[in-house]
Amino acid sequence: MIFEVFRQERKGRPFEHAGSLVAPDAEFAEAWAREQYGRRGESVALWLVPRDAIHDVEGWADEFDMKYRRVDGYSIKARLKEARERTASRIR
């Protein structure tokens, strides 16, 4: 069985894919993952996931520019400058 190994470096950090290993079952997988990805204290937790259990999702339709949902969809610099200038002129 192939297990994918995800490791967490510190509490609160995301689990990141680190590599994979071959083991006959989860118990052996744990022993080897501890050895390969944790013996120096470089991980506080590991996730071992059988490769077959991974549901792979890839590819997003890109027909529409849907930038209005994202930060980079908003360019406010020029208008902010203008608004500030207007405020300044009104105060005067």
Next chain:
Amino acid sequence: MGDEQAFLEYVQSGGQVETADWMPADYRAKLVKFIEMHGNSELMGVLPEREWILRAPTLQRKLALTAKVQDEVGHAQLIYRVVEDLGKPREQSLADLTSGKAKFHNVFHYPTKSWGDVGVIAWLVDAAAIISQKALLKCSYAPYARIMKKICWEESFHILHGRDVILAMVTGTHEQFELVQEALNRWWGPLMQFHGNPIPKDDDPMYRWRIKSQGNEEARQQFLEGYVPQIWELGLTVPDPKLRRSDDGVWEYDEPDWDELKHVVTGHGPQTEERLAFRRRFLEQERWVRDVVLAA
């Protein structure tokens, strides 16, 4: 999908590839060859150092050396796993290694004659290796690049351990200093050959596919720039009268012996046969463990 030219442009512009992605047959074959040789080198690279575990001068050195050997074997395991995902089973890689069909790095074909060798290997051989390995963090094959992060992290401890061994000896007795100098004299040739002949990087298929991200000469220059001043500051002599840093920052050196490199990596090094025989013996002796565990 299936367009080799588009794939080439993709990796050359910094694109990375995952295991399940389509890849040209030549790319896959080059990846297997390159990564397998790296795995072989990790596995064979522990043998020269293993010989010194029982002869280490102090308990602390013995433990550090053991930890380093354990790390390198761990690297071999991670690397063979990547090769396996590309289609070549680990058993096959090991069979090709022990039969002499597959290669491993030139530096692991030489004997270790004194404790000075252990220091030179851990410091300078590992330094040369980490320059290649750091460049692999940008490898176009992402699963390999990812495990390289862990490998580089552990290698940095190895270099420091090696430098510490060297420092202890050069600040010790005259005999200790001479052991380091004598080891450096023997290792300098293989070290200069380590990064390979200076072919233009665009002619190197490993660079073309962005498996490697730098050329051979670039790596060697980086090694010289980083380490020659460190060697000199310890009062050691580099056994190359032509070695100098030119005004434009490029290191000039005596032409490495490329015939020796070719001769050694094709299985004719002074220790090649003995070390392969050792691997064969242990592979056979521990076959039952693999059989039992994998049948569990």
